[in-house]
Amino acid sequence: MNDKKLIVTGLVIFLIIVLFPFWYNRGRAVPPPEVKLTEQAKAAKECVLSKDYMRSEHMQLLDLWRESVVREADRIYTNPKGKQFVMSLSNTCLDCHSNKADFCDKCHNYASVRPYCWDCHIDNPKENS
Amino acid sequence: MNKKYMVSFIAVFGLFLIAWAGVSIGLQWVFGVIIPYLAVLVFATGFVRRVLGWSRSAVPFAIPTTGGQAKSFPWIRHARFDCPDSRFDLWVRMALEILTFRSLFRNTRMKLSGGKLSYQLEIFLWVGALAFHYAFLTVILRHTRFFTEPVPWCVQLLENVDSFFRLEIIYPQFQFGLPAVYLSGIVLLAAVVYLALRRIVIPSVRYISLASDFFPLLLIFGIAFTGIMMRYVTKIDINAAKQLTMGLVTFHPTVPAGIGAIFYIHLFFVSVLLAYFPYSKLMHLAGVFLSPTRNMLASTRSYRHVNPWNYPVKVHTxxxxxxxxxxxxxxxxxxxxxxxxxxxxxxxxx
Incomplete structure (x- = not known):
């Protein structure tokens, strides 16, 4: 019957759409992103907070920092170990992690995240603290 | 207390416990690789079998629902898309039904007001259904970022549009809004809660609701809830999660260490939904295209519909x-x- 052809065509189109990730990648291996640390970051051993925390929550910390600097004019952050940092993306974070392309962008691109930090930072001259 | 939704709730809660317990005793391979593969296999084969089965079934009668004036004299206005007479009108009718749920929009409620019977437009089911389906579609399309590398530009565009509103709540104790809030996720959760509450609260709807109505709603609630939790609250290592999903679609399965249990619970819920799909009411995804009350021409006055079951009958005139x-x-x-x-x-x- 004519309907049967139409149904089978529709079914094939549906399967092609649903199984898109399988044929799009065609079985090739995709290596996970490898983040490169600068010498300075390696020497420091630990970031502002623990590595696991920073890996999943760094955006929240940056948000709090921005809030604190912009709204409350408080620029000094003290971590639980009592170490003090100047709250600044350009001067503190990117001082150690000066290799944005090999550090920030690696994971952001892999996870398809486009943070709006870079709308203002990185290409601009360093802030005067 | 209604047995039907309690049974569904207990089933979903049981699934949650199974995934949670399984991951705590180290069955990451089972919940991260084996069950998702099986689920996709069951989904694809079950779906194809179901639709092919439907394609084999005969349509003995022309039974289109007529929602308006059929084609008649030229001076009587023909409701083209409610009573389609040509293939083109039929395609328009089907497209409107599938994309805008037009038959739900027609929903009316009978009401006695001051001794007079009146019909009112009852729009909330249509709004809820539309919000739910489109939010779910957006969420699914957005998830292709976990299954493609590099991520196609259209998916990135969708993400940008979806995170258009910048909702940020900042208190030292409570923060919300980073990473960027996707509207579709919140709309999906709100719509699924509305659709479930509608079935629980309105007595007439509760009366016709079965466990097979509540179970998918609660399961989708679980999926949306765990997804939102792991994006905004108890964050997981997203790159490890993508490593796992990429391993699945490239047939190089890996289970990286350090993904939270909530990810496996989310994945298990999705796997259950996929495996359940071809055997449930969720098959209305394909059924809406194949329902004879919608996809047949309402031209029974001008053309004879021949029953395919007809065999040559021996007649004696x-x-x-x-x-x-x-x-x-x-x-x-x-x-x-x-x-x-x-x-x-x-x-x-x-």
Whole structure:
């Protein structure tokens, strides 16, 4: 019957759409992103907070920092170990992690995240603290 | 307390416990690789079998629902898309039904007001259904970022549009809004809660609701809830999660360490939904295309619908009957179409 052809065509189109990730990648291996640390970051051993925390929550910390600097004019952050940092993306974070392309962008691109930090930072001259 | 939704709730909660317990005893491979593969396999084969089964079933009668005036005299206005007469009108009707749920929009509620019967437009089911389906579609399309590398530009565009509103709540104790809030996720959760509450609260709807209605709603609630939790609250290592999903679609399965249990619970819920899909009411995804009340032409006055079940029936027409019994009929004084002499002359001439 004519309907049967139409149904089978529709079914094939549906399967092609649903199984898109399988044929799009065609079985090739995709290596996970490898983040490169600068010498300075390696020497420091630990970031502002623990590595696991920073890996999943760094955006929240940056948000709090921005809030604190912009709204409350408080620029000094003290971590639980009592170490003090100047709250600044350009001067503190990117001082150690000066290799944005090999550090920030690696994971952001892999996870398809486009943070709006870079709308203002990185290409601009360093802030005067 | 209604047994039907309690059973569904307990089932979903049980699934949650299974995934949670399984991951705590180290069955990451089972919940991260084996079950998702099986689920996709069951989904694809089950879906195809179901639709092919439907394609084999006959449509004995033309049973389109007519929602308006059928094609008639030129001076009577024809409701083209409610009573389609041509293939084009039919395609428009189907597209409107599938994309905008037009038949839900027609929903009316009977009401007695001041002793008079009136019909009111009852729009909330349509709004809820539309919000739910489109939010779910957006969420699914957005998830292709976990299954493609590099991520296609159209998916990135969708993400940008979806995170258009920048909702950020910042208190030292409570923060929300980073990473960027996807509206579709929140709309999906709100819509699924509304659709579930509708079935629980409105008595007439509760009466016709079954466990097979509540179970998918609660399961989708679980999926949306765990997804939102792991994006905004108890964050997981997203790159490890993508490593796992990429491993699945490239047939190089890996289970990286350090993904939270909530990810496996989310994945298990999705796997259950996929495996359950072809055997449930969720098959309305394919069924909406194949329902004869929608996809048939309402042109029964101008064309004859032939039942495909019809087989050549052996018939004995009246002419043949009279030919056989004419003499006896004349003897008995019964009226005949052709008198005896006329038929004899006709036979002689031949």
């Amino acid at each position: 009246y002419e043949e009957y009279e030919e056989e019994f004419r003499e006896k009929m004349v003897e008995a004084g019964l009226p005949v179409d052709k008198p005896l002499e006329a038929s004899a002359e006709a036979a002689e001439k031949e």
